[in-house]
Amino acid sequence: MPRPRRTQISLEDTPYYHCCSRVVRRAYLCGDDAYSGKNYDHRRGWVESLLLKLTSVFAIDVAAFAIMSNHLHVVLHVDIEAANGWxxxxxxxxxxxxxxxxxxxxxxxxxxxxxxxxxxxxxxxxxxxxxxLCDISWFMRCLNEPIARRANQEDNCSGRFWEGRFKSQALLDEAALITCMAYVDLNPIRAKMGKTLEQSEHTSIQLRIQGALRGEQPKRLLPFRADEQHNQPKGVAFSLSDYLQLMDETGRLIRDDKRGAISSGSQDLLIKMNIAPDNWMTLITQFGHLFHGPVGTLEELTSYCEHLEKRRRHFANCCRYLKTS
Structure with missing residues (x-):
């Protein structure tokens, strides 16, 4: 049975949440629909444009996103201080x-x-x-409802376009955040929608690569603040160059026709985040199957459950995947 959203959000424990919305009734966000014979690639642009526009309205940042054929992933950061400062x-x-x-x-x-x-x-x-304006439910509502109305108008039909509820999961620590962002950014590679990260259309990783080539970070995405040249007041506590290198090496391993390996430098970064390098590929390729609720260490999950007054630590078995030993 679906849990009320208020029992899944604890800003006291983390401002980061992974959200996923799926469509219904053979609906497509993009690509070729074999059933109807139509192509819906243009709808991906609708979603990306509105998603990035909403970041200038809400006190919510987008850390990662990927718009797929029948669903979308987005990693959100709730900036409660910005909302209180208005x-x-x-x-x-x-x-x-x-x-x-x-x-x-x-x-x-x-x-x-x-x-x-x-x-x-x-x-x-x-x-x-x-x-x-700092509520992820309202953010997702303002994203999904206009897209649904526009798609229904184009399809000349009515009724639901999205599933009744979007799914959300708390990302309780840095390891959980980076792992989930990588899972989202590499979605098109796993689904063979793009051969390279640069060719992965309508994704945050493509925007980050394009920005890096210009020596900057995308203004509409949550920045990486570990880079010396970007003294950001908020952002992911990780080096953008290290993250892009890790994504490139991981993407090469996912592709069957391209040789690659995780370098010693990237392995050191994973160990620093308490992620076993031997488990990295399993985490990236099976994240959606391994984690069905909050993601983090057992200690953080315990604190999260206490703050939400949960009597049981659901999904505690999942915590073992993010340990180095």
Missing amino acids: SDREVLEQWHQIFKGDELTHRFVKGHLLPPADTAILQHRIATYRSR
Whole structure:
């Protein structure tokens, strides 16, 4: 039975969450549908464009994404400090970028004086909107609903386009985050949708490679902050160059027709993150089968369950996959 979203989100333990949405009724996000004979590649552009636009509205960053033929993966970072740092006016300005608002909120944004009764109502709305702008459920809703309406209009039909709920799992430590990001970034290689990372269309890894060639990081993606040339106030505590090297070496191993190996430098990085190099390929190719809930060490999973008042540590057996010994 599906668990309520509030029982899966604990910002006290981690701001990182892996979300996945799948389509229904033979629906396609992209590629050739053998049943209908239609090609839906253009829909991947819809999703990527809207996904990256939402990062400028919500206090939520995208760490990784991959838009596949009938589902999408996204790794999100909830920036609660950014949401709390917005002024009341900034909260409403953010909200108005995707929702119409009402007369009261627009009057406040324009600087009009409000009577005390209206001020009390407005403060309640601002608090509600501030909370929603750092809520992954609202983020995924604002991503999935417009795509569903647009796809239904194109298909000249009605009803569900996505499954009823998107799946989410907490990433409780750095090892879980990097492993999940790599799993998402390498999805097209495993699915043989792209021969190389550079050719993996509509993925975060392609954007990162393109940015690295220009000596910069994509503005709409959560940056890697371990690089000396990028003094970022927030980001993944890892070197972008090391991550790209690890992805390149792993991608070569996944492909049957391309030789490759995990270098000693990448192996040292995996060990530093408490990931056994011998288990790396298993983690990357079977992440979705190995982990069906929160990902992290047993200690972090215990803390996560305590904060959410869970009586049992579900998925505790999965923790062993991220240990070096």
